[in-house]
Amino acid sequence: MNLTLHIWRQKGPSDPGRMVTYQAKDVSPDQSFLEMLDRLNEDLILRGEDPVVFDHDCREGICGSCGMVINGVAHGPEQTTTCQLHMRSFKDGESIYIEPWRADPFPVIRDLMVDRSAFDRVISAGGYVSINTGSAPEANSIPVRKEDADLAFDSATCIGCGACVAACKNASAMLFTSAKVAQLSRLPQGQVERKRRVLNMVEQMDKEGFGNCSNYQECEAVCPKGISTQNITVMNREYLRASLSGA
Numbered sequence: 001m002n003l004t005l006h007i008w009r010q011k012g013p014s015d016p017g018r019m020v021t022y023q024a025k026d027v028s029p030d031q032s033f034l035e036m037l038d039r040l041n042e043d044l045i046l047r048g049e050d051p052v053v054f055d056h057d058c059r060e061g062i063c064g065s066c067g068m069v070i071n072g073v074a075h076g077p078e079q080t081t082t083c084q085l086h087m088r089s090f091k092d093g094e095s096i097y098i099e100p101w102r103a104d105p106f107p108v109i110r111d112l113m114v115d116r117s118a119f120d121r122v123i124s125a126g127g128y129v130s131i132n133t134g135s136a137p138e139a140n141s142i143p144v145r146k147e148d149a150d151l152a153f154d155s156a157t158c159i160g161c162g163a164c165v166a167a168c169k170n171a172s173a174m175l176f177t178s179a180k181v182a183q184l185s186r187l188p189q190g191q192v193e194r195k196r197r198v199l200n201m202v203e204q205m206d207k208e209g210f211g212n213c214s215n216y217q218e219c220e221a222v223c224p225k226g227i228s229t230q231n232i233t234v235m236n237r238e239y240l241r242a243s244l245s246g247a
């Protein structure tokens with residue numbers, strides 16, 4: 001298939017940036033979206049032009065690096081990561097618009113690559129268990145209800161990709177933050193820092209400039225891991241409880 005690509009090119013954080021049009025020829029429907037960009041970059045290098053900069057790492061849908069907005073939708077037309085999106089999702093002759101995540105807390109480094117270290121700082125504010133739990137205990141020595149284990153696991157599947165922020169009109173990071181808060185609040189190991197965690201993570205989230213949730217639900221619609229907005233309800237409840245207890 002042959003495609004017309006309109007790609008955001010930006011030399012650095014202070015460069016105004018612009019859309020540049022490229023033709024991609026003989027694209028296989030079985031290529032992944034990133035392989036299609038790799039091919040384009042090979043052509044650009046052969047022509048002596050700068051390749052398009054984009055983030056990627058695992059290419060298996062588990063690291064959360066490869067975020068970009070494709071035809072106005074975070075990660076493109078399928079509910080998956082960009083590395084797991086295949087060109088068969090597009091039609092021969094189609095025009096594809098490719099842009100970086102657009103949110104103030106995610107400044108563009110170059111082209112499609114953004115700085116998502118704000119997420120790392122939110123996690124550093126409390127998204128962990130710091131008590132020394134020793135070596136792995138026998139699996140049944142700390143009972144966890146099956147329902148809690150399943151819900152905690154669902155929340156733990158967040159890969160920190162940032163699509164939820166990119167899709168939200170408010171650039172809210174509540175889906176991401178709430179996934180970690182909800183996961184740890186359901187497990188015995190998460191109880192010690194439970195109150196401090198939610199207060200500190202929400203405070204850091206606000207400090208980074210992420211907006212609030214107004215229930216657009218766009219975050220859940222684009223999340224490649226199907227993280228539910230129920231996590232936000234859990235986080236709001238945890239936050240209220242921690243605030244009222246004077247933690």
Ligand code: SF4
Pocket residue numbers: 064157158159160161162163164165175176179219222223224225226227
């Ligand atoms: S909640 Fe979903 S969209 Fe947001 S960072 Fe986690 S995996 Fe990505």
Ligand code: FES
Pocket residue numbers: 055056057058059060061062063064065066081082083084
């Ligand atoms: S490159 Fe790791 S999730 Fe896409």
